[in-house]
Amino acid sequence: MFHPSSGAAAPIAARPCVRALALALCAAGAQAQPLAENQAPTTVVTAARAPQSAQQLLADLSVIDRAAIEASGASGLADVLARVPGIQMVRNGGMGNTTNLMLRGADTAYTAVYIDGIRFSSQSGSGGATWESIPLALIDRIEVLRGPAAAIYGSDAIGGVVQIFTRRAQQAFAPSVSLGLGSNSTRRLQAGVSGMGGADQAWDYALDIASERSDGFDVRPSRNADRDGYKSLSGAARLGWRINDSHQLRASLLASDIDAGYDNSTKPGVDDRSKHRMHAAGLEWNAQWSERWSSVLALNASEDRYETTPTAYLSTTQLRGLSWQNQWRLGAQTFSATLERREDALQNAPVDRERAQNALALGYQWHAGKQHLQAQLRHDSDSEFGGKQTGSLAYGYDLTPQWRATASAATAFRAPTLYQRFSNYGTAGLTPENGRNVELAARYRAQHNEFSATAYRNRISDQVSYQVGARGCASSLGCYVSVAQAEYQGLTLAAATQALGVRWHGSLDFNSAKDASTGLYLTRRARQFGTLGASRQIAGWQWGADVQWSARRFDDAANTKVLGGYALWNLSASKSLARDWKLRARLDNAFDKRYETAATYATEGRRFFVSLQWTPTP
Template sequence: MRTRFSCLRAAALPLALAAAFPLHAQNAAIAPELAATVVTATRVAQPLSDLVADVSIVDRDSIERSGAAGVADVLARLPGVEITRNGGPGTSTSVFLRGAESRFTAVYIDGVRVDSQSTGGAPWEQIPLSQIDRIEVLRGPAAAVYGSDAIGGVIQLFTRKGEGGPAPFVGIGVGSHGTSRAEAGISGAGGVDGAFDYSLGVAHEESSGFNARPIAGQNPDKDGYRSNSFNTRLGLRIDARQRIDATLLANNLNSQYDSSPKADDRSLNRLRTAGLGWTAQWTDAWKTRVQVTDSSSRYQTTPSPYLTLTDLRGYLFQNELRFGAHLVTAALERREDHLKNAPIDRGRHQDGLALGYGFTQGAHTLQLNARHDKDSEFGGKTTGSAAYGFAFAPNWRATASAGTAFRAPTLYQRFSDYGVATLQPESSRNLEAGLRWSQGGSSAGVVAYRNRVSNVITFAGAGACPSPFGCYANVARAEYKGVTFSGEQRLGDVALRGSLDFQDPRDLATDKLLARRARRHGTLGADTRIAGWTVGAEAQFSASRFDNAANTQRLGGYALLGLYASTRLSRDFTLQARIDNLADKDYQLARNYATPGRVAFVSLKWMPQ
């Protein structure tokens, strides 16, 4: 039976003002260990209390407690985030931030840009969750800081950083659909005063899966996956004012999918990211950072022959100057993109100059940013943003911001058989306002936004490209507007949390809702301690959506309930267990693609204390 969303409104709206998903607060006090600094909002480390931006944070404990199979599943539990997936983990995945297209979110792993110049947007299925230690999500345009692509926001993923003495760990887990996971690693710091820090991790995961396309004409076999990942993060403090650091992450993913009645169709994915940086604190006020990054995303299918490879190279020279209540930033950045997707073998580059100014004093916070990017293909693009926060009463703060952003067309959109070389960047203008309250461990917030995008690139009819079936064109306009409620509240020994999104992501040319995005979605959760166990429950809700642009193929709404528990078996061993979709709800994120149903996962982790 189709889930009705009225029950969500009745149950969730009061709680949404006083409860939130753990560790995601919209610039409210989150958790003591996370309250120190956030880097995503302005690209420099800043106290969370100084930010005007709408930011969520997820730490490793929350990731492990989630029992999620992929990064996108973790993100789906945050305010303002929806996902779609063509089947189970390991298959094509999209992330919608405030309803914006997946390609409108800039994604970084340890400061390394990840993108596909073929599909546009990050290849979410290729990012190994087992190697991720912390996630920061910035909602709202940030092109004035990051350049192209940050129309809907920015998501930063961080691997573990070593500190203290050697800290080894080993973990194993088993779950439904023949899922198994094994991981191991070590982190720490050594040398004089811990000058050298290190972190290494490896993981293997596989699943026999389930039939992802249970429809006529498709192979009825199970569609599983196998993933092998590795990461290392190294740092060396040269002296009291200089440090160098290096990161490396790799993942090979072999996943099954259905596109024919009998063939064992597989997608072979490979992701590599690497970064090398040097930071110098020249004076107490002046700090610089130089960074070189490289990422490679490879996607291949078999037995049907298809191969696409995106390489991104980045260079960053960043300066920050702090004096009193003021923070001035200046950055020079170069990005080089290259795509191999036969017959395409093309590249381009963008050079950017970014300036920022922040002011925090008393009840007032001001953040200004401006950036100019020059693309080797289409020329220059200037973006800017302004944000202001005012603590008008104890525990209360109001914020307002405006910003512009853009995304350059992908090399595939310009040079494939469906491409048009003269495509122009997609451009946006965003306005938002927020109200936040926090006191002790309780918080509540509401943010309203409107983001209008022009020159949206869509697949249109035959035109100035070789294909008679259609061409890409700058013919669409879109508007993403909505309101997000979130917060958290403790009642005795029980911690409550929740969020609720009302949104209207719409194609302005047709006045239709954008595909696979619900007008209402939310989360609810609670946890407590009982006899040495941490136990909790959380629910995800979504109203109905349409699978197509014409709004004729409806996907039913759904409500999913999950339960989790964890305990220390001894000083060094931790047991975790989780059940998702407890009611075994039959629902779809994409038409004619199944979802896993009720699943359970149990893990055991050894980490000497």
Template sequence: MKFRTLRARSAARLRPAAPRLALLALAAGSACSALSQTAPAGGELLAQNLRAPSLAETVVAATRSPQPLTDLVADISVVDRETIESSGATGLADLLARLPGVEFARNGGPGTTTSVYLRGAESRFTAVFIDGVRVDSQATGGAPWESIPLGLIDRIEVLRGPAGAVYGSDALGGVVQIFTKRGEKGTAPYVGAGVGSHGTAKVEAGISGASGTVDYALGLERENSTGFNARTVSTQNPDRDSYRSTAGHARVGVQLNAAHRLEGTLMVNDTNSGYDNGLGKDDRSLHQMHALGLNWSAQWSSAYKTRLSITDSRDEYETRPSPYLSDTRLRGYYFQNEWRQGPHLVTAALERREDRLENAPIDAKRSQDAVALGYGYNAAGHTVQLNVRHDSDSEFGGKTTGSVAYGYAITPQWRATASVGTGFRAPTLYHRFSEYGVATLRPESSRNAEVALRYAQGSSTFSATLFRNRLTNLISFAGPGTCVSDYGCYANTARAEYQGVTFAGSHRMGDVTLHGSVDLQRPRDLDTGKQLARRAKRHATLGADTRWAGWTLGAEVQASARRFDTVANTNVLGGYTLLNLYASTRIARDTTLLARIDNVADKDYQLARTYATAGRTVYVGIKWAPQ
């Protein structure tokens, strides 16, 4: 698997309620030992590359401008298409949880309410983009992780740490950039199918290519599952909670001339999943999502280029027969200017975001206008990145964020970095205009500082990142106040701190590649001192894979210490350890067979209290893709 790390909802969802092997082995072994002493350990899988990243490989998550990995100071991981396909992951969150610093929680099986935590930060504190289109819910806050189809994704970039000075609202914990496939010269069709445990069946097909000035990529995916009993408590139906998803994407580009390119992108998904709403009450969650973008990029000179984007996204969530409907729509306009001269990169951007929420009786909207400036320098072993941004919100006024980052190449293999930055999240429209909302809510704000040491030589990598992110003005549900409800109101009453250290590494030893990560963290409420819900203080991964007789064989161990299901730390979610096995081989020139067993020991564990997990699962798939 090729995870590359930069060098060395139920119906009630809206109700308030090293460098070498020795270092790698030492880090992973110590963590797993510590985990096993607290509970039946468990956690989130790996996040390091099986091969050194190409020096020419570029990422956009750090600055929204393409930059080589070696020019960045930010803490970034990259997941490519080969890794996605070989992972056998059932969803996007499952895959991301194999990266350093990432955990997730889900209320049942695929298609149900899912939260992703970057470095312990709340799910709503991660800004998520699909081909540059921001996706978010103005009801629950945060991206609809359960409705983003993993099978249509070509590449993922994960930035850990606040990025408000680049992205504006939402990016207090990090950024996830998701990209679909772009057509290349020739024609490349594919067809795939697979079956698995719990009556899972999946089919996919697509085609991509380029001819003359036009490139294109189209894909469709359909997945069904009879599911499993996600609520094993006496107050819920002892039945299977089924799931089905239909998704598609399209990406078409036209190279108008050597300097100008137009591109349109679209991803859609329609999911229908079951959940228990009491004895004799089986409801369906209907979730529709789309992300639509139109982009024009222009290279005006060897030094100066621009990019103009118009984007539109929608997140509609409905339950039946229990009546509930929430509809979030986001419209975005982004104009970025880049000037490169030698080791210098200067960026200036204008951005407008328009949000709307329909959630009866709510029908509300707001807008944010922003200006952002950035400066980057990379030469003689020194890297500097400076960013500042001002957002003006139609509801709460202005907010300025900034960041300063510095990196120094101690040797060709070792590099040290340090950064500080701020971020914010505007109150959701539900926070503001529901019966629990108040007009005086302020943005949730963060201040982050981190230092890192990274090593990379050949196939060996190691990194250690120490971070602390403090949040203020957190919105929580408080007692009665100035809102309409007598039950209680939202208020800026909470504070939190996410601090910890992440170790990650990989090393090739003969025909075997080892990789692993360890997270030691303290996600806590600063007012009560208690551990934040559904996040562990320790989680780790360790994996190995090799090639033998034409097969790629691999094993992964995921481990996590105990967590609490509530902010009061009253309900314990036990720690766990999972073993996953996978294998793939070419059975014909253009045909690949993939098999995977997750949770080999059939470990019984929970990611959310009273919600079961799938147990041992098996998946076998076949894919035809002419080379």
């Protein structure tokens, strides 16, 4: 399934990073010492779309908590996720500009994204989540599921799922304020409050707001020698009411507005602004009907609006969803059934279209002794494409109390976007893309130490791609056609441990993402990449260092334009100044490495950020 010798050699400067990663990974498998950093929570929800013990997981899943997000010092969500195993990030410019995130090498549109259970996606262009518009400052926790999950989530989940959660109340009253300053005149202000009230603490609430501004940097020196800054404003609110011990109602709101500058790609010297606005709202009713039967009824909607000025362009995507999830627990077995409806609408002149999908999903889990089983079946009925069936089967066996081996297979699909079918460059006859994935994994966990190795192969047929000069195109500039075949295969290694008083975590990915019809590598995907981090407490300060490494990649489909490999070294420090005050400082790209993830688009050089946070303890 995977041949390391087929990959490009690592740059000489990065080879010590590879050796260090390998040593860290081996150390994690050999030691068994306590580790508190990046510890997965007891319960996760993404793998089965319902609360599940982390000990029962058969899927390849990572969790990023709020402490890790704050320690990262990142401005954007994609910058945080780029340090997660299996993920690569490409940004066409600075913050607020087009950002693509590739999970296991799969296109950005192959990852399904949810915020507090609300589906978030765009029907414009090739589709997928608009990562640049999701506000990092409001996020409390992120779960990343690697591998197809269409049998649970429906269309788009070919590469995996990213589930985002905003803050919920944990105590009676908890205010917080954070002020940050950084390079390029970056200013960030965050404030929030959460709490509980009413008889028996039946009510809980959380309200957060964040504002950020930056002069930015010159993202396209060849086009226009100026700074391309950005400004953003975002807010989130959650309200919960525990009617009784068996029934709860929850409402959530999220809004984000980001205005970023970029250099016009066809008119040198001309500056444009990209204005991205996102809104989402959801309502949930959680019910425990009996000791065995529980359900969640959810209604939600989201809107993604993208506009550019003075070059005129406007695109708006609206999503509406209704779902009813049910679970029955019978000893070691869990049965699930979900009814779901999704509606998509796109206004992008001349396109003004809608479509809908109705679905029934069935699930089964069995955990008994050393054996574990999870099976999913789903039928989606699309208003335009008709019926589509997907399924998945995963089996795990505990070789020892610490080691578990798993094997899984899954099918998935993705419906073309409304833009790909009905725009001036669209083809109305496009059919859904189809994926088939198999994977094998071994995982180790003992006294909070973790190690995992996952090998996978994901084949995509009827892939939609944009081609110039394709037969039947209405536009002379080309159109979308479903003729491509792709294959994603690779190996992901991840580990965390503690040695010599230092906390270590690292990951190493070998990924081959190819056009199956030509044998050429897909654009902007490195064949090897990884991270290695260490932290230790000294003299009341928490010190940290990490390196992000990537081998070279190609910027064009013909594999003739090479983007060089790079290694980014980052440093961090934090200290509790008093009972309620915490100081954080971070230096990213400490050696001011110049590199590109997309040709002609510069990336930020050396960057520092310092923040002071006030969070009173009860």
